[in-house]
Amino acid sequence: MPTTWPESVDFIRLQIQELLSTEFDQVRYGDVSMAYLLAMVIVGAGLVTIVRLLLIRRQHARQHSGHDIAAKFRRGPVIQMLYHVPNFLLALAVVALLIAVSDPFLTATEEVSGDVESRVRIDLVDTSLSMAWEFSNTDRSRAEVARDAHLEFLEMRQDKNDRVSLWLFSSYPYMVDDFVLDDEMYYFQVMDAPYVTVKILATEPGTPRGQFFVPDGKVQIIPSEGTTNIIRALQSVTRHFDQDEAILGSGVTAHRAVLIITDADVDEMPEAEFAALNQRNIVPYIIYINTTAARAARLEASATPPLIERIREFGGDYFDVTDQDSIERAYQAIDEREAVRVELTHRALKVPIFSRFLLVSLGLLVVGIPAGFLVELLWGTHP
Numbered sequence: 001m002p003t004t005w006p007e008s009v010d011f012i013r014l015q016i017q018e019l020l021s022t023e024f025d026q027v028r029y030g031d032v033s034m035a036y037l038l039a040m041v042i043v044g045a046g047l048v049t050i051v052r053l054l055l056i057r058r059q060h061a062r063q064h065s066g067h068d069i070a071a072k073f074r075r076g077p078v079i080q081m082l083y084h085v086p087n088f089l090l091a092l093a094v095v096a097l098l099i100a101v102s103d104p105f106l107t108a109t110e111e112v113s114g115d116v117e118s119r120v121r122i123d124l125v126d127t128s129l130s131m132a133w134e135f136s137n138t139d140r141s142r143a144e145v146a147r148d149a150h151l152e153f154l155e156m157r158q159d160k161n162d163r164v165s166l167w168l169f170s171s172y173p174y175m176v177d178d179f180v181l182d183d184e185m186y187y188f189q190v191m192d193a194p195y196v197t198v199k200i201l202a203t204e205p206g207t208p209r210g211q212f213f214v215p216d217g218k219v220q221i222i223p224s225e226g227t228t229n230i231i232r233a234l235q236s237v238t239r240h241f242d243q244d245e246a247i248l249g250s251g252v253t254a255h256r257a258v259l260i261i262t263d264a265d266v267d268e269m270p271e272a273e274f275a276a277l278n279q280r281n282i283v284p285y286i287i288y289i290n291t292t293a294a295r296a297a298r299l300e301a302s303a304t305p306p307l308i309e310r311i312r313e314f315g316g317d318y319f320d321v322t323d324q325d326s327i328e329r330a331y332q333a334i335d336e337r338e339a340v341r342v343e344l345t346h347r348a349l350k351v352p353i354f355s356r357f358l359l360v361s362l363g364l365l366v367v368g369i370p371a372g373f374l375v376e377l378l379w380g381t382h383p
Contacts, residue, residue: 016359018353018356019356019357019359019360022106022353022356023106026106027104027105027106027353028104028105028106028188029102029103029104029105030102030103030104030105031101031102031103032102034101034102034103035098035099035101035102038098038101039098042094079379082375082379083375083379085371085375086368086369086371086372086375087372089364089365089367089368089371090364090365090368090372092360092364093360093361093362093364093365093368094361096357096358096360096361096364097357097358097361099354099357100354100355100357100358100361101354103352103354104352104353104354104357105352105353105354106353116161116181117161117339118161118162118163118181118339119160119161119162119163119256119257119334119335119337119339120162120163120164120179120244120255120256120257121162121163121164121165121256121257121258121259121334122164122165122166122167122237122240122241122256122257122258122259123150123164123165123166123167123190123258123259123261124167124168124169124173124233124234124237124258124259124260124261124262125146125150125166125167125168125169125190125193125261125262126146126169126170126228126230126260126261126262126263126289127143127168127169127170127193127194127195127196127197127198127220128169128170128171128196128197128198128225128227128228128265129170129196129198129201129202129225129226129228130142130204130228130263130265131143131146131195131196131262131263131289132195132196132198132201132212132213132214132219133203133204133207133213134204134207134211134213135213135289135291136291136322139213140213141195141196141213141214142263142289142291143195143196143214143218144195144213144214145289145321146261146262146263146287146289146321147190147191147193147195149261149287149289149321149327150190150261150287151187151190151191152327153259153287153327153330153331154183154186154187154190155187156327156328156331157183157331157334158183158187159183160335161181161339162181162183162334163179163180163181164179164180164186165177165178165179165180165240166186166189166190166193167233167236167237167240168193168194168197169228169229169230169232169233170196170197170198170222170225170226170227170228170229171224171225171226171227171228171229171232172224172225172229172232172233173232173233173236173237174197175236175240176189176193177189179244194218194219194220195214195215195218195219196214196218196219196220197220197221197222197225198219198220198221198222198225198226199221199222199223199224199225199226200221200226201214201219201221227267228262228265228266228267229266229267229268230260230262230266230267230268230270230273230307231267231268231270231272231273234258234270234273234274234276234277235273237258238273238276238277238280238282241256241280241282242280255281255283255337256280256281256282256283256337257282257283257284257285257334257337258277258282258283258284258285259285259286259287259330259334260284260285260286260287261286261287261289262286262287262288262289262307263288263289263290263291264286264288264289264305264307264308265305266305266307269306269307269310270307271310274311274313274314274316275314277314278314278315283315283316283333283337284311284314284315284316285316285317285318285319285330285333285334286307286308286311286316286317286318286319287318287319287321287326287327287330288308288318288319288320288321289321290320290321290322317333319333
C-alpha cells in the first residue's frame with residue numbers, strides 16, 4: 001500500500017529528530033574500509049576529470065575565438081557563490097553517503113534478568129613506554145600488535161558469556177571498567193583504550209630521534225608514569241578479585257584467570273604476586289608481544305624475559321603473538337576454566353544508524369539536483 005503524505009512527513013520528521021539527537025562522539029563504524037575504497041574511487045574519478053579538462057581541448061573550440069566581456073557584465077561575487085551552491089550540496093551528499101556506507105552504529109544496553117554460566121577474567125594490558133616502540137621492523141608499535149591480538153581474542157570469545165574487567169598498567173594500574181558481561185561494549189572499550197600511558201613519549205634507544213609508531217590519539221600523557229611496574233598491577237587486580245568474590249559470595253568464583261598482554265619488559269619479577277594468584281586459583285596467562293629476535297640481535301645474547309621463562313611455575317602459560325596458533329590456544333586455555341553462575345542484569349545492543357545519514361544524502365540530492373538545473377538556466381549562459 002502506498003505511503004500517504006502525512007505518513008511520509010512524519011517519517012522524515014522522526015529521522016531528522018533522531019539525527020539531531022545523535023551523540024556523534026559515541027558513533028562507531030563497522031566497515032570503514034568500504035567507505036575508504038569508495039572515497040578513493042570518487043577522488044580518482046575527480047582527478048581524471050580535472051586532468052582531462054586541463055590537458056584536452058574541447059572539440060569545435062578555437063583558441064582566441066569570441067571577444068572579451070567587460071567586468072561589469074560578468075557574474076558578481078554573490079551570483080558566483082549562488083551558482084556553486086548546488087556543487088557544494090552535491091559534495092555534502094557524497095560525504096553523507098560515504099558515512100552511511102561505513103555502517104555507523106551506536107551501542108545501547110537493555111535490562112534483562114536471569115543467570116548465565118560465565119568465566120571470570122581480568123584483562124591486564126601493558127601500556128608502558130616500551131610498548132610504543134617498533135615491533136620487529138614492521139613500522140607498527142608493539143602496542144598496536146598487542147591490541148590487534150587482544151581484539152582477535154575477544155572476537156573468538158564472543159557469545160561465551162565471559163565476565164571481564166579491563167585494566168591498564170604502566171607505573172600504576174588503572175581500571176577502565178568493572179566486570180561486565182556485554183561482549184559488544186567490552187570490545188569497544190578495549191578498542192578505544194590508549195596504546196600507551198607515559199610521562200613523555202620517547203623513542204627506543206638506537207633508533208632515529210623523532211621516530212614514533214603510535215598515533216597521537218592513542219597516547220595518554222600522565223606525569224606519574226614512566227616505568228613498567230607489574231607488581232603493583234598484579235596486587236591491584238588480586239584485591240579486585242577478592243572484592244568481587246566478597247560481593248558474589250564466598251566460593252562462587254573459585255576458578256578465575258588474569259590475561260596479561262605485554263612485551264614482558266618489566267622492572268621486577270612478581271613471584272609473590274603470582275603465588276598469591278595461585279593460592280586463589282587464579283591462573284595467569286600472558287599474550288606475549290615477542291621482540292626477542294630484535295633484542296637478541298642488539299645484545300648478541302638470548303633475551304627471553306624472566307617473566308616468560310617462569311610463568312609456568314605458577315600454573316600459568318604464555319602465548320607468543322609470532323606464533324599463528326597462539327591466540328587460538330589462549331582461547332582454548334580460557335575456555336577450559338570452570339564456569340561460574342552469575343546474574344545477568346544488562347547486555348549491549350548494536351543500533352545501526354546508517355539510515356539517518358542516507359536520508360541526509362537523499363535530501364541534499366533532492367534539493368541540489370533541481371537547484372543545479374535552476375542556476376544553469378538563470379546564470380549558466382551568463383558571462
